[in-house]
Amino acid sequence: MTERIGVYICECGPNIKDAIDLDEVVKFAKDLEDVVLARPFGLLCSQEGKTFIEKEIQEHNLSRVVIAACSPKEHEHTFRKVLEKSGLNPFALQIANIREQCAWVTNDKVLATEKAKALISAAIRRVVLQEPLTERQIECQSDVLVVGAGIAGISAALTLAQKERKVYLVEKLPSIGGKVARYEDLFPSLECASCVLDPIQDEVLHNEQIDVLALSEIEEVLGYYGNFIVKVRKRARFVDVCSCIGCGACFEVCPVKVRNEYNEGLDERKAVYIPYPGSLPNLAVIDKEHCLRFNGKACSACQEACPFGSINYGEEDTIEELKVGAIIIATGFDLFDPGKVPKYGYGTIENVYTSLEFERLISSTGPTEGKLLLKNSKPPEKIALVHCVGSRSMESNEHCSGVCCTYLSKFAHQAKEKLPDVEITQFFSDLCLPGKEAQVFFNKVSSNNEIEFIRLKSPDSLDIIEQGGKALVRYTDVYEEPKTAQYDMVVLAPAMVGATDAARVAAVYDIAQGKAGFFSEEDTTLYPVASSMEGIFVAGCAQGPKDIGASVAQGQAAAGKILSRLVPGEKLALEAAVCEIDEGLCSGCKTCIGLCSYNAMTFDDKEKCVSINEVLCRGCGTCVAACPSGVIKAKHFTDRQMFSEIEGLLRYSS
Amino acid sequence: MPKKPKIAFYWCSSCGGCEESILDLAEDILAVVEAVDIVFWPVALDVKYKDVAAMGDGEITATLINGAIRIDEHESMARLLRQKSKLLIAHGSCAHLGGVVSLANFSEREDIFTRLYSDVPTVKNPQGLFPKSGTIDSGNYLELPGFNDTVKTLDQVVEVDYYIPGCPPTPELIKEAIMAVLEDRLPERGAVLAESKALCHTCPLKESKPETIRIKKFKRLYEFEWDPSRCFLEQGIVCLGPVTRGGCNARCIGANMPCSGCFGPLDNVTDQGAKAASFLASLIDSTDEEELQRITASIPDPAGLFYRYSLASSMLKGKVAGNKSD
Numbered sequence: 001m002t003e004r005i006g007v008y009i010c011e012c013g014p015n016i017k018d019a020i021d022l023d024e025v026v027k028f029a030k031d032l033e034d035v036v037l038a039r040p041f042g043l044l045c046s047q048e049g050k051t052f053i054e055k056e057i058q059e060h061n062l063s064r065v066v067i068a069a070c071s072p073k074e075h076e077h078t079f080r081k082v083l084e085k086s087g088l089n090p091f092a093l094q095i096a097n098i099r100e101q102c103a104w105v106t107n108d109k110v111l112a113t114e115k116a117k118a119l120i121s122a123a124i125r126r127v128v129l130q131e132p133l134t135e136r137q138i139e140c141q142s143d144v145l146v147v148g149a150g151i152a153g154i155s156a157a158l159t160l161a162q163k164e165r166k167v168y169l170v171e172k173l174p175s176i177g178g179k180v181a182r183y184e185d186l187f188p189s190l191e192c193a194s195c196v197l198d199p200i201q202d203e204v205l206h207n208e209q210i211d212v213l214a215l216s217e218i219e220e221v222l223g224y225y226g227n228f229i230v231k232v233r234k235r236a237r238f239v240d241v242c243s244c245i246g247c248g249a250c251f252e253v254c255p256v257k258v259r260n261e262y263n264e265g266l267d268e269r270k271a272v273y274i275p276y277p278g279s280l281p282n283l284a285v286i287d288k289e290h291c292l293r294f295n296g297k298a299c300s301a302c303q304e305a306c307p308f309g310s311i312n313y314g315e316e317d318t319i320e321e322l323k324v325g326a327i328i329i330a331t332g333f334d335l336f337d338p339g340k341v342p343k344y345g346y347g348t349i350e351n352v353y354t355s356l357e358f359e360r361l362i363s364s365t366g367p368t369e370g371k372l373l374l375k376n377s378k379p380p381e382k383i384a385l386v387h388c389v390g391s392r393s394m395e396s397n398e399h400c401s402g403v404c405c406t407y408l409s410k411f412a413h414q415a416k417e418k419l420p421d422v423e424i425t426q427f428f429s430d431l432c433l434p435g436k437e438a439q440v441f442f443n444k445v446s447s448n449n450e451i452e453f454i455r456l457k458s459p460d461s462l463d464i465i466e467q468g469g470k471a472l473v474r475y476t477d478v479y480e481e482p483k484t485a486q487y488d489m490v491v492l493a494p495a496m497v498g499a500t501d502a503a504r505v506a507a508v509y510d511i512a513q514g515k516a517g518f519f520s521e522e523d524t525t526l527y528p529v530a531s532s533m534e535g536i537f538v539a540g541c542a543q544g545p546k547d548i549g550a551s552v553a554q555g556q557a558a559a560g561k562i563l564s565r566l567v568p569g570e571k572l573a574l575e576a577a578v579c580e581i582d583e584g585l586c587s588g589c590k591t592c593i594g595l596c597s598y599n600a601m602t603f604d605d606k607e608k609c610v611s612i613n614e615v616l617c618r619g620c621g622t623c624v625a626a627c628p629s630g631v632i633k634a635k636h637f638t639d640r641q642m643f644s645e646i647e648g649l650l651r652y653s654s
Numbered sequence: 655m656p657k658k659p660k661i662a663f664y665w666c667s668s669c670g671g672c673e674e675s676i677l678d679l680a681e682d683i684l685a686v687v688e689a690v691d692i693v694f695w696p697v698a699l700d701v702k703y704k705d706v707a708a709m710g711d712g713e714i715t716a717t718l719i720n721g722a723i724r725i726d727e728h729e730s731m732a733r734l735l736r737q738k739s740k741l742l743i744a745h746g747s748c749a750h751l752g753g754v755v756s757l758a759n760f761s762e763r764e765d766i767f768t769r770l771y772s773d774v775p776t777v778k779n780p781q782g783l784f785p786k787s788g789t790i791d792s793g794n795y796l797e798l799p800g801f802n803d804t805v806k807t808l809d810q811v812v813e814v815d816y817y818i819p820g821c822p823p824t825p826e827l828i829k830e831a832i833m834a835v836l837e838d839r840l841p842e843r844g845a846v847l848a849e850s851k852a853l854c855h856t857c858p859l860k861e862s863k864p865e866t867i868r869i870k871k872f873k874r875l876y877e878f879e880w881d882p883s884r885c886f887l888e889q890g891i892v893c894l895g896p897v898t899r900g901g902c903n904a905r906c907i908g909a910n911m912p913c914s915g916c917f918g919p920l921d922n923v924t925d926q927g928a929k930a931a932s933f934l935a936s937l938i939d940s941t942d943e944e945e946l947q948r949i950t951a952s953i954p955d956p957a958g959l960f961y962r963y964s965l966a967s968s969m970l971k972g973k974v975a976g977n978k979s980d
Contacts, residue, residue: 585922587852589896594866595936603865608855626936628896628929629852630922639924 003128006062007038007120008053010045010069012099019103021113025068028117032124036060045075050082057086064088064130066123068096068116089132091576091636096123118652125648129641137571138615140226141325144562145170147218147505150178151197151548152540153330154204155555161209164568168322169204170213170232175279177201178332179541180548182262182276182356184363184370187410187547188441194278201280214281219319221327221509224599224616225535226572230322236315238286239272244310246274246282250302258290260367264357267367272302272311277365286311325566326535328558329519330551331505333541336390336397336495343463344389344492349471350375352464352490355407362414372418379419380489384473385411387428388459391495395460397516401545404493405431406438409445411491416449425452425485427475429459464490496545509536510599518544529558532597534618537561577636578617579624583609585631592623592632659715659836661686662694662706663745664735666728667755667805668721672746673697675822676718682829689836690715694735703731709738716741716835718818718828722748722755722966723806727799736812741835743847745828747821749808750846751918751926752966754821756805757958759965759972763803807967817846821916821963824902848901852920853913856900859885868939872952875911886912887937892953894960897923897930916963925969927960 007029011017022040029038037060043049044067057065065088067079072095080090096119102112142165146153149171157169175181183193204210213234220231239250256271263269263276271291274284284302292299293313303311335354338346345352351374353361364370374380385408390396405428412424433439445451455478456462462475467486474484498517499505506513512532514520519538522530529537537558540551565572579600586609593601593610600616601623603609612623612632621634630639665673679686693714694701717739723729736742747753758766767784771777787800808814818831831847834840841847854860863885873880873890880886886893886907893912902917919926934953940946953959957970965972 582922585850585920587855587896587900588860589852589854590863590865591867591896591933591936594868608860622936626933628923628933629920630924630929631920639922643924 003034003063004036004061005034005064005066005124005127006053006056006060007032007035007066007068007124008044008056009038009040009098009120010049010067011040011042012070012103013043016069016099016103019107019109019112020098020116021109024113025098025116025120029066029068029120029124032121034064034128035124036062044069045078050078053079053082054086057083057088062088064092064094064127066094066096066120066127068098068120068123070099071095071097071101089134091130091133092127094123094127094130096120118649121652122645122648126641126645129638129644130636131638133576133635135576136574136614138226138574140566140570140572141228141323142566142568143167143322143324144326144328144559144566145218145228145230145322145324146328146330148178148330148332148540148542149176149204149212149214150330150332150540150551151180152332152542152551152555153178153328154200155552156328156330156539156559157204157210157555158200158207159556159559160562161207162563163209165209167210168213168232168324169210170216170218172215172217173275174215174237174283174285175275175281176204176212176214177280179356181279182363183359184366185410185414187406188437190410190413198278198280205280212281213320215285218508224613226325226566226615228324228327228535230324230327232320232322234318234320236288236317237283238288238312238315239284240308240310240312241281241283243308244283244306245308246284247307248274248284249305249307250284250311253301253305255299255301256290256292258287263360263367264354266357266360284310286313325572326537326562327509328537328539328555328562329505329509329511329531329542330538330540330555330558331499331502331542333496333518333545334499336497338389338492338494341390341396341460343460344386345464345466345471345490346492349464349466349490350469351380351488352471352492355404355411355491355493358411358491362411362418370418372415372422374488380422380487382423382425382487383415383489383491384471384485384487385424385426386462386473386490386492387426387431389492389494392429392459397495397497399495399516399545400432401493401496402432402434403496403545403547405433406441406547408491408493409442412449412451413445416451423452424449425454425487427454427456427462427473429456429461429478496541499542502542505542509533511536511538512597518542529554529561534598534616574615575617575619577634578614578619579612579621579632579634580614581610581612581623581627582631582633583607583611585629586610587629589628591626591628595622595626597622658689658691660693660713661690661832661835662692662714662717662735662739663697664694664717664719664731665697666719666721666732666749666808667724668746668748668753669755670697671822672720672748675746675820675825675828678825679829680825682825686829686832690832703734706734706738711737712740714739716743716832718743718745718831719808720745720749720822722752723802723808723811724755724758725799725801729802729806729811732808732812741815741840742808742812743831743835744808744814744817746823747819747916747918747963749814750817750819750967751964752805752807752968753963756807756964756966756972757962758805760957761973763801767801804972805966810966815843816840819846819848819899819917820902824905826903827901846899846918846921848899848917850921851900853895853898853900853902853904853907853917857885857895857904857907859883859907863888867937869934869937869949870939871949872934874954882910892934892959894930897926897933914962915960918964918967926964927957927968927970930960931956 026038084090098116102116106112144160145168146157147170149169157167160167215235216232219233222229250272251270254270254272257268259265260267260269272286288294338344360366433442457476464471471487471490476482502517512520521528531538539554539558588608598616600613624632624634717735744750788797869890880889894915895913898915899917923929938949
């Protein structure tokens with residue numbers, strides 16, 4: 001059958017019209033094989049343009065359409081819809097990008113015109129070989145798993161929890177709230193953190209659509225977007241969640257003292273404990289690793305003390321299987337360990353703290369109940385705040401965490417509020433105060449308080465040594481002068497990095513992990529919360545450093561992505577241009593299996609060949625390039641189509 | 655008695671291995687001789703070119719030509735045999751894809767002559783004599799076949815009906831091809847008469863091949879003590895089994911050697927060498943530019959390795975100027 005191709009050339013206002021000789025391009029395109037007509041038009045993506053093409057397709061009985069306009073990234077979907085509306089398969093369209101690739105790359109009209117002709121010739125040669133494709137649909141689960149009950153995970157869960165869907169909110173710690181629960185005040189409004197967090201934590205715990213699984217971790221994930229099967233290990237709490245009221249009788253009698261991780265090790269807790277006053281759910285938990293009873297000793301102090309008979313040493317871990325359609329990973333961040341860079345004296349010099357430790361020191365629920373004290377219980381007189389510890393440096397982490405400059409301003413404000421006479425010095429090399437709030441907050445804090453700012457030559461042109469029980473900061477300032485100054489407290493702002501167990505998490509979900517341990521997003525600009533696996537989303541600081549507002553926004557964004565695609569009772573629409581394998585010709589060499597980023601290839605042990613799961617496949621074509629037998633076909637990107645396109649490009653005659 | 659079908663064999667630029675492969679039919683050759691008349695076979699029978707020229711068009715049922723097209727004599731004989739044969743079968747890697755001899759396309763004609771007749775240390779050529787197509791000796795004009803600019807496959811010169819792959823093909827494949835001709839059960843014209851799946855499918859080591867192979871260095875057999883019971887690729891040894899048509903009975907693998915690709919590409923592959931490079935690249939375990947270069951540098955003579963049997967038929971074609979494409 002002879003094809004009937006219509007070629008439409010967009011003027012794109014003056015963008016294309018002024019840069020390319022459109023009369024010549026039209027004349028050229030008209031005479032090419034299978035071309036029925038070639039026409040210029042003012043603005044094809046406008047309503048008039050779309051209606052024009054639609055009418056043309058019907059009037060001239062076109063079978064294929066070539067549009068010479070802007071990048072297909074911009075309007076391919078627009079014109080595909082036009083084709084569909086006119087009764088053509090949307091894949092009967094090919095776009096020649098004569099704007100970004102011709103008009104915008106040269107001022108030479110002759111060259112731009114020639115290149116436009118070549119691209120149109122290529123598009124015509126390709127479009128005749130394009131095959132009609134149809135969107136596929138599958139049954140799906142609309143329930144969602146959210147991993148990590150920090151602010152991002154909670155926000156996602158609350159956005160998702162609607163009448164007809166269930167959300168499983170899984171948290172590995174005994175309580176929810178994440179890092180935010182450890183803060184006293186939040187910048188920029190200096191709102192109290194628990195005032196922000198408590199109501200939404202409460203909402204999560206009482207929402208019937210949300211199942212909170214604390215002390216739980218995901219062990220295995222099988223399946224694909226729309227149909228995941230997830231295995232959750234619920235670790236034994238050894239405390240009956242129904243009868244425990246968190247009264248604290250048990251931990252008062254517990255003889256074991258261990259490092260209190262919630263207070264960053266600044267004080268101790270018991271082996272049976274509640275993470276912090278007001279932690280939710282308000283339930284005690286036994287730390288099996290340290291409890292005497294689980295270490296072969298005969299202790300049952302807590303059981304004896306519990307007025308409700310809630311202690312159950314016989315409780316065992318349980319494995320629960322969940323069926324969900326999508327997963328949001330919001331497992332948060334950790335701070336870069338400044339102990340890794342000995343010059344900061346962290347861990348060796350007293351009163352050198354990380355920012356998280358300072359958060360606890362200043363917190364009313366912290367080890368000093370909010371009193372800002374040195375190790376010797378005296379208030380500090382001089383505090384140094386050190387920016388960019390382990391960040392913006394090629395040796396540790398290249399990135400900027402983007403929040404430290406703001407929270408160090410908060411620290412300065414908090415310290416001054418507690419100790420008006422304290423002297424504060426900030427060591428920085430550059431300040432990062434983005435957005436509409438941070439600079440304003442910084443200005444306010446800096447003008448209200450006398451804070452010394454010392455600009456360093458570079459983020460790491462500073463070290464700290466001990467001098468007479470105090471910290472001596474030795475630095476080179478921006479004027480390249482080496483100087484020293486003594487402080488009795490130093491607060492380091494270490495880089496935010498991926499959570500310490502991020503690699504394990506990445507392996508469980510088979511998602512990509514990028515620099516500094518954060519999970520990689522599919523596309524920084526357009527798909528910031530999509531992971532490398534379809535149906536698995538990343539939100540909050542697990543994806544990269546960000547402030548609380550941005551974490552909440554990502555949690556809600558990920559939830560929104562899911563709500564819009566996984567609708568209860570509806571089928572899931574899948575990408576049409578995926579890869580397919582001719583199983584009868586596959587030699588079973590397995591080359592493709594390890595290469596697939598989406599786990600779409602499986603080896604059929606019986607047939608000794610590979611099959612592709614079309615739900616998981618995104619049509620990226622990696623397997624196609626690698627398949628040594630050439631039996632995997634990327635729909636819409638076949639060898640024939642591409643060779644033909646290249647031939648069209650190389651063999652056009654001007 | 656009905657007339658027996660006529661069969662002819664001819665060799666062009668080849669090493670003789672394909673002729674050997676016919677002899678390797680051993681006693682089976684007697685069955686072939688029983689069933690057919692061999693009317694032309696320069697290596698074994700004294701039949702002259704003029705005898706062939708005297709045959710009627712299409713008189714020969716099938717002609718098997720091995721060797722690549724190197725000199726104009728090959729070209730004219732290929733044309734003559736095409737005319738006289740109902741079926742023309744490319745026999746062996748050289749006729750099929752260019753073979754080892756087409757690696758000459760990485761050198762220009764003049765460079766080949768300079769190397770062979772002057773630069774090779776064991777050659778003494780004080781008069782600077784180089785091959786020519788004609789010369790006068792003692793008053794007589796002597797003519798030699800002309801040396802073409804490039805080596806070509808058989809089907810770049812004449813139409814070919816079927817291909818028997820291999821360097822050399824196995825006797826089993828040759829016998830099967832001849833029987834298919836005699837019993838009139840040939841597949842679609844243009845087919846390669848071997849398996850349609852890659853060697854991996856029938857490789858005796860396939861069970862040891864893991865789902866993921868990551869290579870930090872390509873190793874050669876002499877460099878370490880490798881395990882003959884495990885997949886070569888898994889041990890970092892270049893094996894072209896995945897990118898090569900099966901049907902060879904895994905002869906090399908059985909002899910503890912990795913596949914070097916003589917059965918050529920699969921039906922859906924346009925360029926075996928490019929495919930080999932592309933699939934091997936996909937196994938490399940690095941994202942660092944410098945390390946990647948180091949790893950790829952551990953493949954010796956990649957062009958010669960990947961295109962060992964298929965340069966003339968490839969898209970790469972070689973270095974030689976004047977390669978026409980259509």
